[in-house]
Amino acid sequence: MRGTFKIVIDAKWCKGCGLCLAECPKDVLQWSGARSAKGYNVPVQDETKVCTGCRLCELICPDQAIRVEGERQ
Amino acid sequence: MSEDGRKVRIIQGNEASVEGAIAAGCRFFAGYPITPASEIAELMSRRLPPVGGTFLQMEDEIASINAVIGASWGGAKACTASSGPGISLMQEGVGYAAETETPCVVINVMRGGPATGQPTISSQQDIYQARYGGHGDYEIIALVPSSAQEAYDLTIKAFNLAEEFRVPVYLLSDEIVGHTRERVVMGGPIEVRERVAPPKEGYRPYAAGPDGLLPGMPAFNDGYRLLVEGQHHDERGIRAGDDVNKSAALVQRLNDKVRKNIDRITDVERVDLDDAEVAVVCFGSTARPALEAVQSAREKGVKAGALRLRVIWPFPEKVVAELAGRARTLIVPEMNIGKLVLEVRRSAGGRAEVISLPRLGGALHTPEEVEGAIMDAVKGGNAR
């Protein structure tokens, strides 16, 4: 489970439901506190934590707003 | 069988409707047994599989009309048939077909109602149900056969109109037409409107032409990426129910595409109308005694005539208005509480006296009864 992963959350589609935060086994996501144009609190990747690229956040996101970039090596 | 492929058979109106449907290219039927329409389903179950078609006996009439809608979008000319109670159950589906501009044919072999009413007895009580049975504003087309021959001819025409106008079309038959066995000439060179697939390039499924009509009929699974939407929608099929302007435009067009093209749809038979002082406005099985009465009155020197409607909706108001300008009296016999007379009276606009001749209970008017009304009118009598 090595590799560097970037979690891209599209503020255009995110509704701030928090499912991705709850789903992440490594607590990599946290609330940004910043409001999107639609008024939602959009999560961001905590760069101090290690994302394993499991893509559970991408799979659980109801709004298809999350893209996990990077490949498992 | 003659050289041009015509054949003559003695069959019921219900059987003639099936033969007409298959001649028109119907390849899908879904239905549920009901008197007096069951023969249509029975014969469809025999006739469709050998010609590559599909017959499905559904769990109810709601499923039947919805399966017809699915089949029509799947690419098949599709049809269902029923009578009063079943047609009532279908109304939401008919409205859906109107909203989504799904070509389909609904045969109503009318019987007496309301409720279970008179399962085995004829009526013409459902004419307004055909026009106004579903919720919301939409127009349909309804044809009314008077004979087994017309059950054949007008079923073909119903399919053609459904394709041309992308609208549900009713064949308002009745128990008498449906169950009377008589001579029917079938086959030969008949006019059938084939389904034409619209061009895919830049296709917008609900973008109408200047006449309000959608060009052709696409099918599922042919690469259009269709979105068929029962909510009010824009030209792409995307929902627009919360857009007052787009919603208004769609509903206006759904009505106008029938109303404004009425001259292409109107179909009447004029009998001895040129000099008629008394005209009988008639349709369906009631036209049979009405035409006999007119002939009998003529033989007695009375200037009587008949306007027989083969298309009842959209109502041929211009034709009736023109007739009201020439004839003194219009008589409207019908097997109901007196319904079409309202449209006749509206169209006549006071230019002619309009006499209602309703009949309940399911027994057809006798020729003598209609002739009596004609004679009363001629004498300036008190028939009202």
Added chain:
Amino acid sequence: MNEIAEKYLRQEALPMIFCPGCGDGTVLGAFLRAVDELKIGDQLALVGGIGCSGWMPVYVNVDTIHTLHGRAIPVAVGLKATRPDRKVVVFTGDGDAIGIGGNHFIHAARRNVDLTVIMINNAIYGMTGGQAAPTTPSGATTQTTPYGNPEDPFDACKLAEAAGATYVARWTAGHPRQLIKAFKEAIQHPGFAFIEVMTQCPVQAGRYIKGGLDAPEFLADIRKSVVTEAQAATMPPEELAGRTRIGLLHRSERPELTQRLAALNRGEKR
């Protein structure tokens, strides 16, 4: 937006109507991934009913029909009968499928017509504002059961199996990987395939039935309420009581309707 969504969603129809945290979007995402893995995007015909779940196929850029309330299945039967070569998938809800559309549901299962029916079960009428559904738990308060639901809920999977469905599975919106696998199996299954997906509806069921759970809490609650066959095998009876079984629940083989209809077209008597 992720690549799968960019590839398959009907962009001009977006945004999706779903409330924040609704499970419908997760289920749709799993469906798109199943379609992508099977490479059948150009063979799909989708049918939606009425209710939140009925909107799911509207956002997929393939041939789609959004039908009347309860009538998605008969429309799908008509579509499938005319084009048996296509993969016809129905998106429906608990109210749509086994409330108003229950008659169609059992008869389509009886016919074993080759459809995939995905039933989103949120245990409530969500779109109309949170009224009791045929799946609402006994005793639950909703907008139409203010004193607690006096009725018992349907088990849709048992109903499907009893009516003759030949593939029956139940998962939750918290099982996206299992959903992808189940959707692939169901689509490839030659017969009536039924998948119930228990989903969180934070806005209606969360508020009225669950007393204000948010989406992650609600999903965790659903996960706690279910059990797989493997888990059940090792679980003491007191812990097992009241849990809903998930996983592949039934699979059998029986002649499929459209193949039988095709035999009629070839002149074979049944």
